Amino acid sequence: xxxxxxxxxxxxxxxxxxxxxxxxxxxxxxxxxxxxxxxxx
Numbered sequence: 001x002x003x004x005x006x007x008x009x010x011x012x013x014x015x016x017x018x019x020x021x022x023x024x025x026x027x028x029x030x031x032x033x034x035x036x037x038x039x040x041x
Contacts, residue, residue, distance in 0.1 A: 002037070002038040004038050006040075007019065007028055007040050014030055014036050016032045017029070017030050
């Protein structure tokens, strides 16, 4: 999983990306293409 300062650029790379907030962290998850997983915070 990538740990990024800014997730905005990653969000636009695939249309299946979803932004999820869990326990104060922001995650990008992608069921169809899991290599786009990322975390911030």
